[in-house]
Amino acid sequence: MITDKPDLKTVWDWLDAVPDPEIPAISLIDLGIIRDIQWQGDTLEVTVTPTYSGCPATRIINLDIETALRDRGIESITLKTQLSPAWTTDWLSERGRARLEAYGIAPPQPAGGPQHCPLCKSDQVERISQFGSTPCKAQWRCSDCLEPFDYFKCI
Amino acid sequence: MSDPLFEFLCRMGDNTLVLGHRVSEWCGVAPVLEEDIALANTALDLIGQTTLWLNLAGEVEGKGRDADALAFRRDVWDFRNVLLVEQPNGDFGQTMMRQFLFDVWHKGYLTALQDSKHDQIAAVAEKSLKEVTYHLERTMDTVIGLGDGTEESHNRMQKALDKLYPYVGELFVRDDVDDAMIAAGIAPDPAALRADFDAVLDAVLREATLTKPESDFAHKGGKSGQRHSEHLGHMLAQMQWLQRTYPDATW
Known part of the structure; x- marks a missing residue:
């Protein structure tokens, strides 16, 4: 259990250390699928957009995000899926x-x-x-x- | 008629579900490795889109059914896909012709659907359209390549077109559900998309040296659910047996 909420910059850095499960050479941040991170009270809300609608890695990615954040002591996490604007390789x-x-x-x-x-x-x-x-x-x-x-x- | 919005979402989701399952039947047996991978990827995209459509359908219905419940626990008469997508794969050429005809319609329909007043529907359309653009690029190339290929491939593609063209008309039929969707600004008029479809079809067939059948006779009954072909039941038996034998099984 952590006593102080880490600032958002720190959380972004943590997720930048999480590799893409299919292409581990790049991080989830590199991939551009983490669209937003916000504190809602004591719950950390992470907004994720899928690359392809049927990509089987999506579930693993969500699991990896949760694991990475729990390992840092964050207990209350919500993952929000956002479809629009649709993911683009420009990101x-x-x-x-x-x-x-x-x-x-x-x-x-x-x-x-x-x-x-x-x-x-x-x-x-x-x-x-x-x-x-x-x-x-x-x-x-x-x-x-x-x-x-x-x-x-x-x- | 049940809630037209639920009906509409089932139509979208059942089209991609049934076609996605059909295409996945090629997994491991396609003519060459690259085509096997391409077919599996196409199926994966379609099943992914199905999850989005049918989850939304379940939400709208409000009876606690999710995409899995709708996919695995309904029988033939509750499916709302067009007859085209439930037709058997046939040979590789026939599968590609079916996919091409569907892709041209799908791309046009999703493009219009991006302007839906229903935000979630517009978002799923926007997401799907990116994938479908790739599907169409590939099937267009393949139909042209095989149509304007050897005598054997040309004949097979012409046969596939003759067989499948009578299923095209249903894609553009407008009925009560469509009327309700158009009135609410949720979905486009399917009949209004026919001219653009024909323009793409004619251009591709010309390049593929294939001849469009003269008759515009259209088999109907899939999207309304009134009369599916005998093929759908066989497909569902294969697709649903595990959930029917071991309800709620997970892995």
Whole structure:
């Protein structure tokens, strides 16, 4: 039990240490799905927006948020789901984009395809499929180094 | 007629539920790995949208039913999906043709539904539309690729279109539930969306070198729940058996 309510900046920092369960290279904050954190009396209210409506990671994410906050001593937590405005890859942080690329996943681009191969940086890339290993990714291939890679879809 | 808003939400949720389940039947048996993944992803999106629609339906109904209760504890006569989505998968081409026809309608309908005066409905439409845009992009490419492909793939796609086109008309039927939704500013007039649908359909079919059947005869009865095809019962038997055998089972 904690006696003083931690300030919101501290809570944001705590959640920034929680990795995305499917793509652990980035945090939930990087992903842009935590929309708001507020104290409602003694209850901490966290507003979360889903990436894709059927993404199975959503439940794990909610569980991870709760666990992270309970580990810090917060006992009363409400998770609020917010659908609108719908999540967009524009909310991915700059740091998140850089981390994705370093991890081998091409970050989303407004043009609708990867800027270059995340491995050899060649811009000779082609789409294999619009769908990939998770709802948020597509499969692409580099025609120079021939490596297939994931592209984080722009939505 | 029960509460028209509840009926309307069941129509939205049952369309995505039945189609999502149908598409998931391909999991592990699609022609190539990429298509298997794409089909599973499409099914996942549709089931996710179902959860949003049917939970909302349950809330509106106010009898304590959630999306699971509505999906697993209703029988054929309570389902409100259009006949198109309950049709069997057939071959891969037929599945893609069914998906394409549905996607064109779905995208147009959701686009209009974003302006709903009902905030939660507008929010689900906005969320779903992003996913459906991707679905349509893919099915359009596939219908063109297979239609304008080999003689074999062309013939199969034409056969699929001939078989499924009579189920298109029902998507645009306007009835009492629609009247109530239009009057309340909740949902668009389905009949008014036909022209845009036809424009996309005609353009894609032209590129796919496929011919639209001349007859506009339409099978009806799914969205009103009056007469589903025999296929839905078989599908539900498969989809619901676990909850029916072991009610409230969780894992």
